[in-house]
């Protein structure tokens with residue numbers, strides 16, 4: 001195991017006996033935020049009693065933490081843990097979830113930490129926690145992070161502007177289409193929400209699988225998730241890759257269509273993660289586990305399709321996503337109008353707790369290895385960095401904490417993975433990634449930089 005937690009002096013706190021909407025308002029008021037104006041009994045009322053999940057000796061060292069999120073469905077477990085009272089259930093009575101302007105802002109806020117007015121952790125695209133730990137996206141300053149759980153699988157897609165409708169831009173594409181655009185003097189522009197992370201990796205994989213070299217045939221650019229719709233509307237790009245509800249909104253607003261869902265590219269793929277600063281977690285080991293337990297419980301709540309309409313209502317609120325509820329509800333229910341075709345399959349929706357491969361929440365180290373291998377494929381990590389990054393997995397990925405928390409909150413033994421590897425993964429183009437032999441994966445790819 002990596003660094004063990006140092007025991008700290010325990011600070012007792014009063015358990016709040018009941019958790020009505022009133023309690024929530026009082027707590028919010030104490031946190032220096034304007035009280036919620038939601039009536040008691042609204043869909044956002046906590047459903048569990050504050051402190052009810054804290055056993056003797058587990059009282060967290062602090063009741064507060066500041067966690068960043070980006071307004072995409074990946075953030076749902078953080079928002080639900082706050083709104084439905086799961087953080088409070090585990091004694092974290094004053095968790096602030098803080099909407100980040102974009103991924104760069106989230107990274108910068110984690111770099112300064114809550115002590116500097118930033119955040120202690122939150123939602124991340126992979127492999128951002130590794131790139132921060134190694135100082136690769138933080139101007140060389142190392143910002144060590146712990147990955148605590150995966151927040152979700154699926155729920156992402158690649159949207160294309162309407163002017164390219166009818167040109168066979170689906171899961172597979174014709175390289176000639178991109179070559180013709182390039183020859184015509186305007187390369188196909190594809191956007192992602194942060195460089196060198198999930199969304200860029202999905203776009204690159206999608207293109208590369210059809211024999212399109214993303215470095216020479218396409219122009220790649222960064223656009224914040226919340227600006228993707230407006231930017232595509234004004235013609236700033238031909239495609240973008242991001243989380244729901246934004247691809248769905250493109251279709252709803254008749255701006256574009258969706259070429260591929262990530263669930264089609266790699267079913268039950270790793271997507272975004274909950275990670276916190278190592279120094280915060282080492283200083284507050286019980287609070288860290290309390291946060292993780294709350295998020296795991298929120299994931300179970302989010303995963304229940306009976307709760308998804310309510311989830312859409314929560315996320316749609318102005319203070320969270322600020323989008324029409326209907327735009328969220330359809331993809332949350334697995335009902336995707338992709339423009340040129342449609343999908344109605346709950347198993348292809350965003351999933352938070354379980355998928356057909358088993359646990360969603362458990363952070364498989366083999367998935368971290370895929371992200372780092374894929375980063376090396378495109379030379380985002382050179383050979384030296386790649387070799388070091390592989391060794392970082394055992395320090396950054398705290399699957400051990402996930403297992404402890406799962407046992408402590410009573411997750412069934414059958415739902416707790418027994419190996420750190422999910423085994424061989426297969427992509428839509430037939431390529432396989434064997435975590436025991438990532439070099440064979442790299443060798444099998446036609447388009448790569450290594």
Ligand code: CA
Pocket residue numbers: 072074125156198199242243271272
């Ligand atoms: Ca995503």
